[in-house]
Amino acid sequence: MVSKHPIRPAILRRNTARRNICVSGATTQSGSWTRTALRFTRILALAGLPLLAVPGLASAELKAGETSTDYPQTLSGNYLAALVAHGNHDISGASDFFARALAKDPDNQFLLGRSFTLKLANGDTEEALKLADRVVAVDRDNLLGRLTLGISALKERSYAGARKNFSQAGGGPLAQLSDKLLSAWALAGAGKTDEALKVLDGLEGPDWFDTFRTYHAGLILDLANRRDEAAAKFAAAYKDDDSSVRIVEAQARALARAGKKDEALAVLDAFDKSAEGNPVLATTRTLIEEGRTPPPLATSAQAGAAEVLYGIGAALGRDGGDEFPAAYLQLALYLDPKATLAMIPLAQLFQQIGDHARAIAALERVPEDSPLRKGVEIDIALNYNALDKVDEARAHLMKLIDADPSDLDAVVALGNVLRGHKLFADAAKVYTLGIDTLGKDPGKAYWTLFYFRGITLERTERWPEAEADFQKALELYPDQPMVLNYLGYSWIDKGMHLDKALDMIKKAVELRPSDGYIVDSLGWAYFRLGRYDDAVKELERAVELRPEDSTINDHLGDAYWKVGRKLEATFQWNHARDLDPDAEALATIQRKLKLGLEKSGIDDKDAPKRTANEK
Numbered sequence: 128m129v130s131k132h133p134i135r136p137a138i139l140r141r142n143t144a145r146r147n148i149c150v151s152g153a154t155t156q157s158g159s160w161t162r163t164a165l166r167f168t169r170i171l172a173l174a175g176l177p178l179l180a181v182p183g184l185a186s187a188e189l190k191a192g193e194t195s196t197d198y199p200q201t202l203s204g205n206y207l208a209a210l211v212a213h214g215n216h217d218i219s220g221a222s223d224f225f226a227r228a229l230a231k232d233p234d235n236q237f238l239l240g241r242s243f244t245l246k247l248a249n250g251d252t253e254e255a256l257k258l259a260d261r262v263v264a265v266d267r268d269n270l271l272g273r274l275t276l277g278i279s280a281l282k283e284r285s286y287a288g289a290r291k292n293f294s295q296a297g298g299g300p301l302a303q304l305s306d307k308l309l310s311a312w313a314l315a316g317a318g319k320t321d322e323a324l325k326v327l328d329g330l331e332g333p334d335w336f337d338t339f340r341t342y343h344a345g346l347i348l349d350l351a352n353r354r355d356e357a358a359a360k361f362a363a364a365y366k367d368d369d370s371s372v373r374i375v376e377a378q379a380r381a382l383a384r385a386g387k388k389d390e391a392l393a394v395l396d397a398f399d400k401s402a403e404g405n406p407v408l409a410t411t412r413t414l415i416e417e418g419r420t421p422p423p424l425a426t427s428a429q430a431g432a433a434e435v436l437y438g439i440g441a442a443l444g445r446d447g448g449d450e451f452p453a454a455y456l457q458l459a460l461y462l463d464p465k466a467t468l469a470m471i472p473l474a475q476l477f478q479q480i481g482d483h484a485r486a487i488a489a490l491e492r493v494p495e496d497s498p499l500r501k502g503v504e505i506d507i508a509l510n511y512n513a514l515d516k517v518d519e520a521r522a523h524l525m526k527l528i529d530a531d532p533s534d535l536d537a538v539v540a541l542g543n544v545l546r547g548h549k550l551f552a553d554a555a556k557v558y559t560l561g562i563d564t565l566g567k568d569p570g571k572a573y574w575t576l577f578y579f580r581g582i583t584l585e586r587t588e589r590w591p592e593a594e595a596d597f598q599k600a601l602e603l604y605p606d607q608p609m610v611l612n613y614l615g616y617s618w619i620d621k622g623m624h625l626d627k628a629l630d631m632i633k634k635a636v637e638l639r640p641s642d643g644y645i646v647d648s649l650g651w652a653y654f655r656l657g658r659y660d661d662a663v664k665e666l667e668r669a670v671e672l673r674p675e676d677s678t679i680n681d682h683l684g685d686a687y688w689k690v691g692r693k694l695e696a697t698f699q700w701n702h703a704r705d706l707d708p709d710a711e712a713l714a715t716i717q718r719k720l721k722l723g724l725e726k727s728g729i730d731d732k733d734a735p736k737r738t739a740n741e742k
Contacts, residue, residue: 202231209241216449216480222249236265244271248453252461268297271454274305278458281309281432286317301439303332308343308435316428320351338367339438342374345381346431349423354384369397373424373438373468376411380421383414391415406498433463441472449480460492467497474506483510501527505540512544520544528557533564535576542579555583574604578613585617593617608635612645619652629656643673651682659689670699677706681716688724696724 205228212220222245229238243262246255256279262272277292293310296302307330314323324347327340345360358381365378375398382391395412398405414421425431440455453476459469474489487510493503508523524541527534538561545554558580565573581596597614601607615631618624632649639645650665666683673679684699697720704716718727 202228205231206238213245217482218245218249218449218453218480219482219485221245222251226254239265240269244450244454247271247275247457248450250453250457250460252457263295268295268302270297270302270305271451273297274309274454275458277309277313278432278436278462281313281316281429282462284316286313286428289313300332303330304336304339305435305439308339309432311343311347312428312432312435315347315350315431320347320353323347338364338371338374341367342377343431343435345377346423346425346434349377349381350425350428350431354381357381358385365394370402372398372405372407373434376408377424379408379411379415380424383421388415388418406502410498427463430463430466433459433466433469436462437466437469437472440469441475444472444476444479449476452476465494467493467499471499471503474510478510478513483513486510501534502536505537508540508544512547517544517548517550528560532560535561535564535573539575539579542583546579546583549586551583551586555580555587555589558583569603571603574600574607574610577603578607578610582613585613590617590621606634606638608638608642608645611635611638612648616648616652619655625656628652641672643669643671643676643679646672647676647679647682650686654682654686654689659686662686663690663692675706677703677708677712680706681708681712684719685724688719693723 205224209221209224209228212224222242225238225242225245229235229242232238239258239261243255243258246252246258252275255275259272259275259279262269263276266272273292273296277289277296280286280288280292290310290313293306293313296306307326311323311326314320314326324344327344327347330336330340341360342364345357345364348354348357348360361374361377361381364374368374375394379391379394382388382394392412392415395408395415398408411421425434436455436459440452440459443455444452453473456469456473456476459466460473463469470489470492474486477483477486477489487507490503490507490510493499497503504523504527508520511517511520511523521541521544524537524544527537528541532538538557542554542557542561545551545557558576562569562573562576562580565576569576577596577600581593581600584590584593584596594614594617597610597617600610601614604610611631612635615628615635618628619632629652632645632652635645636642636649646665647669650662650669653659653662653665663683663686666679666686669679670676670683680699681703684696684703687693687696687699700716700720704713704720708716715727721727
C-alpha cells in the first residue's frame with residue numbers, strides 16, 4: 128500500500144495536537160496564541176448557511192427537452208454540481224459551480240454568499256472582492272465580507288477605510304479578535320502606535336486572548352522602533368507560552384537586540400531541548416551567534432496584519448475546517464505575497480482535503496532561499512507520492528540526498544516512498560545511503576533506518592542481512608514492538624527459533640495490545656505453528672480492532688476453515704474480497720471461495736503476509 132504521509136505542520140508550534148474549542152471562551156486556560164485560537168473554531172458553524180435551504184431553488188425543475196447532460200447549463204444543475212463538489216471538499220469545483228449558479232440567479236442571496244466565500248477560499252481574491260460589496264449590502268455585518276474589504280483597503284494603505292470595515296465585522300470571538308488585531312495594525316500603518324496599543328488594550332474576551340494581545344503589541348512596538356517596550360511585551364508573551372515557535376523567535380530576537388546574546392541563545396536552547404530543531408529558529412540562532420542584529424518580525428503593517436490572518440487561519444485549519452481557514456490564509460497571501468508561513472498551513476489544508484495538486488502548488492510558492500525550503504521539498508515529494516507520481520517524488524527527494532546524504536529526513540522519506548510502491552531493492556539502497564553516514568555508534572533515534580532496511584532486504588530474499596538489521600534495531604531500541612513483531616514473525620515463517628520468536632510477538636502484543644496488525648501477527652503465528660484454536664482467538668480480536676482490513680479478515684477465514692467453521696470462513700473470505708485487496712491477494716481469495724482452502728492448491732505459506740510496519 129502506498130503510504131500517504133501528511134504534511135508536517137510543526138513549523139509554527141512545538142505541539143500541534145488538536146484541541147477542543149470553547150466558543151463562549153468563558154473558562155479557558157491561557158496558552159499559545161496559535162493553540163488557543165483553536166477554541167473559537169466552532170463559531171464557524173454559526174457563520175454557515177444551511178446548504179439545502181436555498182430560496183428559489185426548491186421548485187426548480189427540468190424544462191421540457193432537457194436531459195441529464197444539460198444539468199451544468201441550468202440553475203438547478205449547477206447548484207447540485209456545487210453541492211457534490213462541496214461534499215467532496217473540492218473548493219475549486221464548488222466555487223466554480225456556485226458562481227455559475229449565481230450568474231443564472233444573481234439576486235439569490237444564498238448563492239451570492241456561497242460563491243463569495245468559496246472564491247475567497249479558492250484564492251480568487253480579486254473576484255471575491257467584486258462580490259464583497261454585494262455581500263455586505265445584504266448582510267451588513269458579514270465577517271468575511273468586511274474582512275475582505277478591510278484587507279483590500281489595508282493593502283492600498285487606506286487605513287481609515289480598513290478600520291471602518293474591520294469594526295463592522297459582526298460579533299463573537301472570531302470577529303472580535305480579528306477586528307481588534309487588524310484595526311491595531313491599520314493604526315500602526317498610519318503611524319498611530321499609541322492608538323494601536325489602546326485598541327489592543329480594548330480587546331476583551333477569554334484569558335487566551337491575552338497572548339494574542341501581548342504578542343501583537345510587541346510586534347507593533349518593534350515596528351515603531353520602541354525596542355525596550357517591545358521587549359517587555361515579548362517577555363510577557365514568552366512567559367505565558369514558551370512553546371510557540373513565533374513567540375520564542377520574537378523573544379530571542381528582542382534579547383539579542385538588547386545586547387543579551389547569551390540569554391537569547393538560552394531561549395533557543397530551552398526550546399530545542401523539548402522539540403526537534405526548527406529551521407526558522409536555526410536561522411535566528413545563526414544571526415545571533417554571528418553578532419548580527421535580527422530585524423523585526425513584522426517589517427510593515429501589511430506584514431503584521433498578514434501574521435494575524437495566517438496565525439488564525441493555521442489554527443482553524445488544524446481543527447479540521449476548510450473554507451474559513453482557507454479564506455484567512457488566502458487573504459494573508461493577498462496582503463503579503465511573501466508570507467511564507469501562510470503557504471505552509473494552506474498546503475496542509477489542501478492536503479487534508481485530498482487536493483494534493485493544490486498542496487504542491489502552495490508549497491512551491493515557498494522561496495528557494497527560505498530556511499523552510501528543505502522541509503518543503505520533502506512535503507512536495509510526499510504529495511506527489513499521494514498522487515502516485517513516484518518518479519516526481521523520487522526526483523525531489525534525490526535532489527536533497529545528492530546534496531547531503533546525511534539528510535536522514537529525506538532518506539527515510541524516499542525509502543518509505545519506494546518501499547510503499549514495493550520497489551524494495553531501490554529502497555534498500557536509499558536506506559543504506561543514510562546508514563553509511565551514521566558512524567560506528569548510531570543513537571537510539573536511528574533504529575528506524577535499520578528496521579526499514581531490514582524489511583526491504585527480507586522482501587528481496589536477503590535474509591541474513593535483513594536479520595542483522597532487525598537485531599541492530601533491537602540493539603538500539605530494545606523491546607521496540609514493531610521490530611519484535613517483524614523479526615519474530617519472520618523466524619516463525621522460516622521455522623527458526625520458534626519459542627523465542629513466539630515470545631517476541633507476545634511481547635509486542637503486550638506492548639501494543641490495541642494494535643490490530645500486531646495482534647494479527649500473533650494470530651497468524653499460531654496458525655503457522657498449527658495452533659488453530661489459538662489462532663482463531665487472536666485473529667477474532669484482530670478483526671475487532673481492525674474490521675476494515677482485508678488481510679486480517681482473510682487470515683481469520685483461513686483459521687476458521689482449519690477448525691471446521693467453514694461457513695464462517697466463507698463469510699470472512701467474502702468480506703476480505705470486498706475490502707479492496709491487491710490483485711494477487713484477490714486472486715488467492717477467489718480461489719479459496721471457489722475450492723476451499725486445501726483444494727485451492729494454496730499452501731499455508733502462500734497466504735498473505737502483512738505485519739504492522741506496512742500500514
